[in-house]
Every structure is written in C-alpha cells, then in structure tokens.
Amino acid sequence: MRSFSSFSRFLLTVMLPLVLNAIAEEQAAIELPVQSGPAALPVPNPTKSLWVDTPGANPLGKEGSTGALTHDADICIIGSGITGVSAAYHISRLLLEEGVDGKDLKITILEARDFCSGATGRNGGHLTPAFFQGVVGYSALYGTEEAVRAIALEQHTSSSIVRLIKKTGAEAAVDLVEGGHTTLLFTKPEVVVAKADYAAAKAAGINVDSVKFLSEDEVKETYGAEYPAIHAPGHNLWPLKLVTHLYNLTKDTLGSKLTLHTNTPVTAIAPIIATSDTSSRRWNLTTPRGPVACSYVLHATNAYASHLLPHMHGPSGIIPTRGQIIALRAAASLDNITKSSWDGNDGFEYWFPRPLAGDETEPLVILGGGRESTKPKFELYTVDDASVNPVVGDTLRRFLPAAFPGKYEAGREPEMEWTGIMAYTKTHDPFVGPVIDPAQPDAHKGQYIAAGYTGHGMPRAYGCAEAVAGIIVADIAGKEYTVPDWLPRHYLTQNRLHE
Template identity: 50%
Template sequence: MKDWTFLVFCFLLSWSIMPVNPQILGKLEHSQKVLETPPLEHPTPPAKLPSHNPTRSFWIDSSPDANPLAGHGSKDPLPSEADICIIGAGITGVGVAYHLIELLNNASLSVKRPLRIVILEARGFLSGATGRNGGHLTPAAFLEFSQRQALFNTAEAIKSYELEQHTASLLVKIIEENGWASDTDLVEGGHINLLFTEKEEKDAHKDFDMARQAQLNLDDVEWLSKEEVEEEYGAPYPGFREPGHNVWPLKLVTKLYQHAQAHAGQYASLSLHTRTPVTAVTHETTDNSSTYTVVTNRGSISCSRVVHATNAYSSYLLPFLAGPAGIIPTRGQVMTTRASVGTDQIKTPSWSGNEGFAYWFPRPITHDTEKPLIIIGGGREAVSPSYELYVDDDSQTHPLFLPSVFEGKYDPDSEPEMEWTGIMGYTKMGDPFVGPVAELLVANPDGDLYKKQYIAAGYTGHGMPRAFGCAEVIAQMIFAEISDKEWKEPDWLPQRYLTWNRRVE
C-alpha cells in the first residue's frame, strides 16, 4: 500500500487505536458541483467503446465456471434481421428481454411468427457495470427524501423509493419462486448505514421524519445508537438498519437470461451475441416502413426497434448524451480482502458510510472456520478531485483501502485478493433516462431518426435496485406498441425518469 493512501483514506485506513473523524471525506455536495460542471473539452467527447482489457472482477473471474455465458454467440452467425435489437447484456438489457417475453406469454397474442429479440454485447456477458458492482440489492429507504420533495414534489419523492422497493422485491420474488437463492448467493441480512458526522446524523433524521409524514412505510427501519453499533459490530458510530439483500449479480442475470430463453415459446425467439460491439445505428426509410441497421464488427442486422441498455457508454451511439446534461461515464473501484476474524465477529449485514462514498459486506462462508471474504467499494473522492467523472476505462485500478472502522477485524498488512474497476453512468439529476430516445430531441430535426429507439440508462451508481424495474417499463412500452394498446404508466414510476420530461437539447 502506498504512503499517500494513508492520508486520503484516513477514516478507513488508519491503524491507530483512536477512532478517526472521517469528516474531511464527506463530499457529497462537492461531488454534485463537480458533476454539474462541464469539463474543459468543448464539446464534451462521447464515451468510447468498452476497453479491450478490463480488470478482472471477482464476480466474473474468481472461478473458471463463474460465467457460463461469457462468450455465448460470439462465433455464431448474426441474423440478418430482427424485430428488437437490445444493445448491452447487463441487467437492463437482459431485463428488457425477460419482461418482454413474460408479457408476450401472459397476453397470448395471435402472432404470425415469433418476435425476434437479439441481445448484442461488446465484450463478454455481463462484463460491464452489472458484473463489476458491489453486489448490493438494497432499495433506499428514505435518505435524500427532503431534498427530492423540495426539488420535485411529495408524490415524486415517494415514487423514488417505491420504484426501488418494487425492483428489489420483484427480483427477490423471482429468485425465490424459481429456487435460485443458493445458486445466486442471495443473502438477506439488512443493510446498515453508518453516520460518521453530526451533520449526516441530523440530515438522516430529517429525511426519516419528512418521509414518515408523507406516509412512506418505514416500519422496517431500525435506528442504532453509537453504543449499540459498537457493542454489536465494533464500529464507534451511530447508524440505521434498512431491509436489504446481497446477491452474486452475474449469477442472477445469467439465470434471468436462461429463464427468458427457455420460456420464449411460440411468441418470441431470443439470442445473445457477446464480443459483438455495435459501432453504429443507421436509420433506413422505405415507402412502407422505417427500419434501423445495427452495425457491428461481425456484420449488420436490420431491425424494427433498438433498445440502448449501455448505461455509461450510451453517448457512444447517442453522442447528444455526452456531457453534464446527459450520461457521464464514472469509474468506481471495488476489491476483495479477507477478514482476520470469523463471521461470529464480522456478522452478516452489508454496510455503507461516508455519505454513500464507501460500502462493504462479507460474502457467505462455506464452513465455520473460514474467515469471511469482504467486498469493499468506493473511494472515488480520494483518487481524483474530479471523482473519476468522465472516465470510461476499466482497465486500470488505484490503491484502495481496508475498513478499519471495525478496529482489529482486518489485518493492515494483508493484500487484497482481487481489485477491479467498473464504469457507472451518472446523471446530473441522479436519475436514469427511461423511454423513447426521440423524446429527448423533440425540438431537434434529427429526433425523427430515433423513433422506435428506446433507452434505460444513467443509474448514477445505484442500478441494482432500479435497472430491472426500468427495463420492465421499456418492455411495457414496446409491448403496448406492438399490440396496438395504450401504454399505462406504472404507479411506482417517477415521472422525471421519462424521456419526455428530460430534454437534452
């Protein structure tokens, strides 16, 4: 570990006996200002294609059989035609296919032929943010409620949490109904937010009180005093526990894809082509119809509809989404390290702290004598004054930290077992873009070129409890269109997510 790391990660790296005040790392407000400030380049360049040599992620690379779909379809001939081309094989892209097939099967439409759905992925299956995140499946309970209520309105603020509750609970339901809990390492233990400063504690209580006044259900939130946290877990800070799970993201999305393909039936066909980067989407108009040509390094596909599920890389194909008004590639870092004590002392919950800039949780153990493996992420504020914004290269890492918030439970001389980076898609509002792409460009004459293209992207580092729900919305929109029905907005969907409320011109 390098000497400078001690300084920049003082609250997590210090090995002294006295607790360290982490206040200097509380940079949520400052990071937002940086996020809203245009970079020096004018105009901001769009994202590049994902790097050819990404760092090795624990989820993807920790065992030879971790990713059975890694190169799936990469050598199969590309179809010349498809009805729907989904660009990106993460939880969003696979989620759109999953939901669309569920809708088709439940509706029992009269169809002339199966709907042809093709998923295209630039690298290996789930090689982007979904395969590189921290593994949390925890919906936010109430943090930032007062801010959202002030910026939007009470109904919008409530829906922010309802969408996350819907998404997380739906995924857990799917896992449990299909018997996938052990296959996906689903762990329920709740999530504890540590509050390092008086301001964090005050703001959290304000958010809780405002949310409760707005009738948001917070019955499962448990406040923990400093003494309770220290006695139970060994961390000298107050906090609160909220419901939550952890999961192996790659295994979950693999199951979702396999389930969707197995249940495509007579209404749809589903294929996946990895290592097939899409380099362009061109618009073709004939006398009777309008189609798109999706250009890849392995050939082209003519398709009726395109779904952009590329999150941080969205501006590569949609360059008007580059810059603060669009989706900003942002690099995050994660590592695994071994605890020096057993699960009886580490316990099982997942954690976050420093205003969400750091998180960690212990992996399930296979035998009682095993020391837990800890997944740790965060630290963007220490790596760069720009918070790693506008960085789309996940082929490099920086020195990370060990969580000495829990004094004596981690060996300061131990080296991380794995370190990796992932690229998140951030937006100025903190919320994703969901809906027809053309609606982002209503006043732009080029907007007509994007009709029947859709997007769900820009989760701002909080995709696991939001992406699958946003994918459901896109699937519903497409299904309504092909079945000549009016799309009905879900009660849990925030209005501000929708592209017609998010112009970028």
C-alpha cells in the same frame, strides 16, 4: 464539554482514511460543463472481477461470439447487463400478457464484451432499496408524490427480484443473502440529513417501520464500529448469476427466438430507408461481424450510452464514472463480522461479507468506494476499467481496519481488485423511455433507453427495464402505455428534456 464517546468517535473519525462530507463537491463536479466527448466503447481486457472471473461463473461469457450472426430481429437490445437482460425477460412475459404472439417475435441481445461484463459484472453486489433516503431532495425538486414514487420504484424492484429468485428456487444459485443493510453515519451532517429524510418520508406516508436508528453504543456492541447507524432490510447477491438466471428463464420462454451475441459491439445505428422490395425494419445496426436490421432498439448500454447517442454526453446526459472494488479477507469470523451489508460516508464506501465457501473461516469482504480521494475529479469521465487507480486502492485498503478495529488486519493485501464503469446523471436518476434528442425530436423513432443509475442500479434497473419493456410492448400492440404507480415520472425521457 465532549462526552467520552463523542471524543473517542472524534479520534476515530480523524483516523479514518476517508475524505468526509464530499458529496456537495462531487455534485458540483458532475454539473461542470462537459469535460469530454461521447463515451468510447467498452475497453478490451477489463480488470478481473470476482463475479465474472471466478472459474465457471460466467457460462454465457462467450455465447454467440463466433458462428453466424443474427442479421434480422424485431427487437435489438444493446448491452447484456441487468437492464438489457431484464428487458428481454419482461418483454417475453408482457407479450404473452398483451396477447401478442411472443413466439413469433425475435429478440437479439448484442454485447460488446463477454456476457454481463459491464457494471453488473463488476459492482458491489448490494441489492439495497431506499426506504426513506433522498425524500427531502426529491420533494423539493419534484414534489412529494414523486419522492414517494422514487422509494416505491426501489421497493418494487428489489421485492420483485427477491420474489422471482425465491419462486424459481434460485437462492443458492445466485448466492442470495438476506443480511439487512447498515449505514454508518460518520459525521453530524450525515445524521442531520438522515433524520430529516426519515421524518419527511414518515410525513409523506412511506412505511418506515422496518428502519431502525442505532446509537454508537448499539453499533459498537453488535458490529464493533463506534458510529451511529441506520439498519434496514436489504440483500446481497452475485449479480452476474442473477442476470444469467434471468437470461435462462427468458430463453426457456422464447427458445430460438432469443439470440445473444457477445463480443459484438454495435458501432453505429442508421435508419433503413424503406422501399417496396426491402424489409420493413427501421434501423440498421453496424457491428464488426456484419449488420443487424431491427424494428426496435433498446439502449441498455448504461455508462456507454453516449457512444451511440452523442447528444447524451456530458452533464445533461450520462457521465461514465469509474468505481473500484477490493475483495479483502477479514481477520474475524463471519459471526463476528455479521451478514449485514454496509455503506458509509454518504454512500461513497459500501461493503459486505461473502458467504463462507469451502473451508473458509474468515469471510471475503467486497468493498467499493474511495473515489472521493481523487477529488475534484471523482473518477468522472473515465471508461477505462482495464486499470485501477492506486490512490483509490490505498483508501480502500486502509478503511476497514480503521473503522472496525480488530476485525481487519492493517496492511493485509486484497485478494482481488477491479474497476467498473458507472453511469452518472445530474439528478442521479436514470433515463427511461423513448430516445429523444431535443435538437431533432423525431430522429430516433423506435429507439428506447433505460440507463444512468448513478452507481445505484441493482434496486432500480430491473424495474426500469420492466417499464421500458412495457412501453415497447404497448407500441407493438398498438396500445397506449399506462405508467405504473411505482415509476417516478421524472425518470421518463420526455420529462428530462430541460436538463
């Protein structure tokens, strides 16, 4: 016989406006044969996001979009999201560590739209590293050592970001909130998977001491939702402001050797045929504002990677996938909502309350998700972040009032709504390292990539950028790159050729 609490949970589950347990169906959709050609360039006039479009939030927005273009650089970084800017930051530091005179090395960042207006400027704002999640699957696919590394990469990335923010006194500048992270487990399969991953992580020697499983009653008492949950450390922040901070730190080191050109899409890359009287650069980048010659190219273009690297389109590469966010005012105080960030429904939904601003009494909650309502398409193969999907929007509007009775007002309209484009891969892991086209393995010498975070980039991109920066700097210094312990070997492009 059902207990009362599981009966009431059953009723609530029925009331949730979500498609539950859709993860396997989404994976099947990702693995379907290719659905379209290479990605288009980022579309103009994207929907307005809180992070980008709050007045004053994006001081670098139009940087370098007019005036003279940098026509020659040692390293061209395409994309000014967290990957591209973190890579510039890491390169500037690694060059000094390697004893290469970084002051003479020119880096230019080319961005198709405004500064950081891709996924990083349009995301959910969570910096939530995995502690044990996915260990069973990773172990089965790649072995336990790789499963341990997948967790280590996220822990390394998140703690490095938080350490840097604190070391440079930027907590307030980037709105860093150490509120912890809670995962609501709506269904039995989610509980079973979480417990198995937790046990496997523990058995593999991963430290899970800070992870707590909470009963329905504990969740109800503390948070007001009637589901079991998992609580672990986690942060949220203003992603664009973090990237701006990283850019400014890099600029302090490199000065005029670092240039940024926003609203300058790269439309083609072609090899430079060396002759004795021309430059020794390897690649010529075409932009509407003129060419840029460089020796190294880093594709930090995430969802759009296949535009310049057509061999990376489809399920063996990177699938652009649209995510949608609403900013919804809660109907309860921040104390009542708590500062925790959240996810649920296998990660399809994710939300957190913003710190209170001015005379606000009820927090603005940033909620993303709802793609599962569009199954079987899941918004895969969509680069249009200039529009929203009303079906997704309807799911998002109804979710929080249903999950947290009394804390959100049913029918209240969001204050903002936007979309952004994520970069899905079949294994959910990014590609990191030299660009390799299996059909012509030597055709991209000097080109590198870090992209494909599958909607989970904040605790991975800065670390992957550190790795790809290390690979580039080792090449410049004529040394062999030593792969750090924390980097999963299955992220490396040379180990992804079978996909």
